[in-house]
Structure formats: structure tokens, C-alpha cells
Amino acid sequence: MNVSENKNGLTRELGLFSATALVVANMVGTGIFTTSGFIMAELGDPRALLWCWLCGGLFALCGALCYGELGARFPQAGGEYVFLKESLGRPVGFLSGWISLIVGFSAPIAAASMAFATYFFKTCSIPIKGGGAVLTLAGVQLVTLSPLTLTAIGVIIVFSLIHYHSLRIGSRVQNGLTLFKIILVVLFIGAGLLLGKGSTDHFSVTAANPWSSEKFAVALIFVSFAYSGWNAAAYLGAEIVNPQRNIPLSLLAGTSVVVILYVLLNLVYVYALPPAAMQGVLEIGAKSAAALFSAGTSRLFSGAVAIGLLSVLSAMILTGPRIYYAMAQDRLFFPVFGRLDTHRRTPTASICLQAAIAIVMVVSASFDSLLLYIGFTLSLFAMLTVIGLMCIRRRSNLPAGAYRTFGYPLTPLLFILGNLWIIFFSIKSRPMTALFGLGTIGLGIGAYLYFNRRQQPKDSLVADEGSVNAKCQP
Incomplete structure (x- = not known):
């Protein structure tokens, strides 16, 4: 493997396989093993469920094709932060980094750790509810410390x-966990469809008005959470070998594999369980395994899923800190988060910050509210990033031979319109969730004004010194 060091201290060590594995690991995990029950609760129709997963996969592929060009143009650490800074300006770039810190990585890490603990407890026959302490204020649950949350924190x-x-x-840990997870998913799909005790009658169940725009759009929020991570390789642009080739390829290959696996997994879920039995179930994978095989098999599957969930948790913990590191390098975040460990060359402070925020979310939020909060907010900034690509295309041409978005401009337009649809109905049907998302953005605006004000005196001094030096030149 080729290894080279960037001017910012990060080294290019990740090849195409590792970058693709990172994309797959970020995508396959919490969402596919937990959200189908919530989606069925919204739609109530198995065919609508499958179309929802296909539609979400199409949006993810469109996004991956667009981000591939952005990653090839700007092969740096930071992903959306870098892309939006270059296309729509520093304030929007900062907001995307802020959202990544709170919503893009810390919240999904919390959700993944909670899902891991749930499946692990199922494996060990440990009661999920009960025990521990709960702090409430005016009837609102603020903090929960229980065996489940403590396991997630650990x-x-x-x-x-x-x-x-x-x-x-x-x-290396990441690649190993990802391979295990893919083997698990493929075996479960094959065994479920060929050997499982399911029924094709489940596919013929119909529900009242499952195709309404509002229900379908809300279901797509859960789907978009499950597909989030298709842009993972773009965040490590400064650590990927031959980024102009490997970033687009890894995004496209990883996302395509996951779309196929997700649709097949949902076929297995519906084959295993009637729609009524799926609705609102978090551990949908374990319940499907019990219906297809036996309770003992379900416990084994829960244990395997728990190990597989460590892959997505690991991938997000690896990816996220590179964004906060890039922000601090641009002096739009506290300087300590822009430093690498002298010996290990990793952004230690950024890793610790992300872990701390994720732990706070574990003890303070419910699982399904986390999913909606994540899905709504990430859809907004992914859409802005693709709008930024179109702005960059208008301003500058790509060099000959560079990767170009396939199907441009239809590909980005489809992605933008799809996300606008999700965002509109999210606000309409889940106003409180949207309010929390918009509140997070509002806090980000305040944080940007603070960091920008701190930076201005230094920038002014540098500019003044440059001006004086210029005047002193003969």
C-alpha cells in the first residue's frame, strides 16, 4: 500500500478496498436492522415498504455519483464541510461541519450503540427494560442510566x-468487522428465502392509502437514515490513495452493494412476518429470524447482528473526527481539535469530543426520535451540498479526464427534488422533530459568529502585515 503524508499531517494509507469497506460499513448497520418496523407502521403495506427502500436507494446512488465528483475535485479531510465551504461559502461550510458533529456522527453513534446493546441483551436473554435510574423534570425524561445505556456507553x-x-x-478492525457483517447479511438472505418458514401471502396484504405523499415521505426519513453513510469515503479524502479515482469508485461501488442488500433483506423481513407483526418493532432482524427458524436461531442471529453493528459504530467513530479536525485547521473551531497526536497521527481531541456528545445522547434520547432527527437534518445538508456542486460546475470546468457526475444535470436534480419532498413533509407531519433540527442549525449559526469573530483580529493582523510588506517592496 502506498503511504504519503499531506501538508496537514494526515497520511494516505487507505486503498480502494478499505475506502469501499468504509462506505459499506457506514451504511449497513443500525438502520437496516431497526427501521423497517417503523416504516411498516407508517405505510402498513409490504409493497409500499419495498418501493420505499428502492426509492431511497435511488436517491443514495444519485448522491454518491454527485459526491464522487466533489471528492475528486477536493480530496481533503472534511467531506461536506470542505465541499460547501468551496461552493456556498465558509458560513454554510461551518454549518455542515456543525451538523456533522451533532447530527451526522454523534447521534448515529449513539443510535448504533443503543441498537448494539439491544441486540446483545436479546442474545444473552437480559431484560431490555427495567433497572437503573431515570431523572425527570416536569414529567419529561432527561437522563436514563440503565444496564442498556451503560453497555452502549462502554x-x-x-x-x-x-x-x-x-x-x-x-x-484493519474496520475491514474485519465489515466482512463479517456482509457475510452475515448474505447468509441470512439466502437461508431466509431458501430454508425459512415464511409465507408469500404476507406480500398480498394491503393497507388504506399507503401511497399518500405524507406517509411515504415520513417513511423515507427512516430510509434515508438507513442509507446515510453513502458519502463516508469523501470525509477521508486526505487519507485515501489516488483519491481522484478511488473516492468516486468507492462511493459508487459501496452504495450499489448496499442498495441490493437492503432490498433483499426487506424481502426476507416481509416473507418472515405479516405487516401487523412488523409494525413498530425495533429488533426486526431478531424477530424475523425467530419466525423463519427458531427462538434459538434468533438468539444466535441477534449476537451476530450485535457484532455487525460494531462495524457501523466503528466506521462513524473513524470518519467524523476528520471534519472537526478540518474545521479547526481553518480556525473555525477550537484549536485543540485541529491537532494530531504526535506519535499516532490521529485527531485525539476530536475523537474524544465526538464520544462525549454521543454518550450524552445515549442517556437523554429515545431511539426512534433520534432516527427522525438525524434523517431530517442530514437530508437538508446533503441537498445543499449537491446544490453546491451545480454552483461549482457553473463557475469552473473540470480538467480533462477527471471524474464527472454520471447523468448530470438530471442526477443532482433528482437528488435535490427528492430531498425537498422529504424535508417538506417532515416539517408538516413531524414539526417538533423539524424544530429540533432547525434549532441545532440555529445554534450552529451562533457558533459560527463566535468563531468568526475570534478569527477576525488575527486575519486583520495578517492582512495588515501583508499590506505593509507590499508597500515596502521597491
Whole structure:
């Protein structure tokens, strides 16, 4: 493997396989093993469920094709932060980095750790509810400390330490967990469809008005959460070998594999369970395994899913800190988060910050509210990023031979319109969730004004010195 160091201290160590594995690991995990029950609760119709997953997959592929060009243009650490800074300006770039810190990575890490704990407890026959302490205020649950939340916290700390150790060790752990997860999913699909005790009659169940725009759009929020991660390789642009080739290829290959797996997995879920039995179920994978095989098999599957969920948790812990590192390098975040460990060459402070925020979310939020909050907010900034690509295209041409978005401009337009649809109905049907998302953006605007004001005196001094030096030139 070729290894080279960038001017910012990060080294190019990740090849095409590792970059693709990172995309697959970010995508396959919490969402596919937890959201189909919530989607069925919205739609009530198995055919609508499958079309919803196909539609979400199409949006994800369109996004991956667009981000591939952005990653090839700007092969730097930071992903959307860098893309939006270059296309729509520093304030929007900062907001995307802020959203990544709170919503893009910390919240999904919290959700993944909670899902891991749930499946792990199922494996060990430990009661999921009960025990621990709950702090409430005016009837509102603020903090929950229980065996489940403490297990989730523990796994966040362990994997943060792994990725603090080194990129090389972290990527090896990541690749191994990802391969295990893909083998698990493929075996479950094959065994479920060929050997499982399901019924094709489940596909013929119909529901009242499952195709309404509002229900379908809300269901797509859950789907968009499950597909989130299709842009993962773009965040590590400064650490990928031959980024102009490998970033687009890894995004497209990883997303295509996941779309196929997701549709097939949902076929298995519907084959295993009637729609009424799926509705609102979090551990949908374990319940499907029990219906297809036996309770003992379900426990084994829950254990395998728990191990597989560590892959997505690991991938997000690896990816996210590169954004906060890039922001701090641009002096739009506290300087400590822009430093690398001297010996390990990893952004230690950024890893710790992300872990701390994820832990706060574990003890303070419910699982389904986290999913809606994540899906709505990420859809907004992914849409802005693709709008930024179109702005960049208008301003400058790509060099000959560089990767260009396939199907441009239809591909980005389809992605933008699809996300506008999701955002509109999210606000209409889940105003409180949208309000929390918009509130997070509002806090980000305040944070940008603070950091920008801190930076101005230094920038002014540099500009003044440059001006004086220029005047002194003969």
C-alpha cells in the first residue's frame, strides 16, 4: 500500500478496498436492522415498504455519483464541510461541519450503540427494560442510566480508543468487522428465502392509502437514515490513495452493494412476518429470524447482528473526527481539535469530543426520535451540498479526464427534488422533530459568529502585515 503524508499531517494509507469497506460499513448497520418496523407502521403495506427502500436507494446512488465528483475535485479531510465551504461559502461550510458533529456522527453513534446493546441483551436473554435510574423534570425524561445505556456507553469508549490508537489498526478492525457483517447479511438472505418458514401471502396484504405523499415521505426519513453513510469515503479524502479515482469508485461501488442488500433483506423481513407483526418493532432482524427458524436461531442471529453493528459504530467513530479536525485547521473551531497526536497521527481531541456528545445522547434520547432527527437534518445538508456542486460546475470546468457526475444535470436534480419532498413533509407531519433540527442549525449559526469573530483580529493582523510588506517592496 502506498503511504504519503499531506501538508496537514494526515497520511494516505487507505486503498480502494478499505475506502469501499468504509462506505459499506457506514451504511449497513443500525438502520437496516431497526427501521423497517417503523416504516411498516407508517405505510402498513409490504409493497409500499419495498418501493420505499428502492426509492431511497435511488436517491443514495444519485448522491454518491454527485459526491464522487466533489471528492475528486477536493480530496481533503472534511467531506461536506470542505465541499460547501468551496461552493456556498465558509458560513454554510461551518454549518455542515456543525451538523456533522451533532447530527451526522454523534447521534448515529449513539443510535448504533443503543441498537448494539439491544441486540446483545436479546442474545444473552437480559431484560431490555427495567433497572437503573431515570431523572425527570416536569414529567419529561432527561437522563436514563440503565444496564442498556451503560453497555452502549462502554462500546463507544472502547471503539474511540481503538481509533485513537492509529489509522492502520482502526482500518484493519474496520475491514474485519465489515466482512463479517456482509457475510452475515448474505447468509441470512439466502437461508431466509431458501430454508425459512415464511409465507408469500404476507406480500398480498394491503393497507388504506399507503401511497399518500405524507406517509411515504415520513417513511423515507427512516430510509434515508438507513442509507446515510453513502458519502463516508469523501470525509477521508486526505487519507485515501489516488483519491481522484478511488473516492468516486468507492462511493459508487459501496452504495450499489448496499442498495441490493437492503432490498433483499426487506424481502426476507416481509416473507418472515405479516405487516401487523412488523409494525413498530425495533429488533426486526431478531424477530424475523425467530419466525423463519427458531427462538434459538434468533438468539444466535441477534449476537451476530450485535457484532455487525460494531462495524457501523466503528466506521462513524473513524470518519467524523476528520471534519472537526478540518474545521479547526481553518480556525473555525477550537484549536485543540485541529491537532494530531504526535506519535499516532490521529485527531485525539476530536475523537474524544465526538464520544462525549454521543454518550450524552445515549442517556437523554429515545431511539426512534433520534432516527427522525438525524434523517431530517442530514437530508437538508446533503441537498445543499449537491446544490453546491451545480454552483461549482457553473463557475469552473473540470480538467480533462477527471471524474464527472454520471447523468448530470438530471442526477443532482433528482437528488435535490427528492430531498425537498422529504424535508417538506417532515416539517408538516413531524414539526417538533423539524424544530429540533432547525434549532441545532440555529445554534450552529451562533457558533459560527463566535468563531468568526475570534478569527477576525488575527486575519486583520495578517492582512495588515501583508499590506505593509507590499508597500515596502521597491
